[in-house]
Amino acid sequence: MFKLIVNTFAEETLEKVSLRDKKTFYRLSKALDELEEKGLQSSNVKSLKNAPKIFRKRVGRWRILFPVKLQIINVWIVAIEKDTDKDYKRWIDYITYH
Numbered sequence: 346m347f348k349l350i351v352n353t354f355a356e357e358t359l360e361k362v363s364l365r366d367k368k369t370f371y372r373l374s375k376a377l378d379e380l381e382e383k384g385l386q387s388s389n390v391k392s393l394k395n396a397p398k399i400f401r402k403r404v405g406r407w408r409i410l411f412p413v414k415l416q417i418i419n420v421w422i423v424a425i426e427k428d429t430d431k432d433y434k435r436w437i438d439y440i441t442y443h
Contacts, residue, residue, distance in 0.1 A: 346381065346416075347381050347382070347383075347413075347416050347417065347418050348416060348417045349377060349380060349381040349420065350419045350420065352421050355409075355420045355421060355424075358424050359373060359374075359423055362423075369405070369407065372404055373407060373409070373423055376402055377420065380402060380409070380418055380420075381418070384413065385400065385413060387402060389402055389403040389404070390402045391403075393410075393433055393437060395433070395434070395437060396433075396437040396441065398412055398413075399411070399437055408423075408424075409423050410433070410436055410440065412440060421439070421440050
């Protein structure tokens with residue numbers, strides 16, 4: 346079992362999604378529960394090419410970005426809808442330096 350920490354930005358994004366699209370909110374919530382239970386063994390989890398200590402979990406068109414340290418998953422963002430290096434670059438820099 347992993348400890349899941351969802352940062353403020355990710356919480357705000359989830360709250361907005363819950364108001365606009367219940368189905369997507371449910372899918373993202375289930376994905377976060379799976380991350381907490383299985384960690385890197387969850388489905389659709391890959392490390393990012395330019396940041397091997399940061400991972401992403403794909404949930405349809407959405408991405409959850411997170412680093413893992415000692416059984417702790419720190420969820421930084423639940424907002425990227427494309428899977429490209431350009432879309433990840435600013436978040437990699439932000440996560441790396443915070």
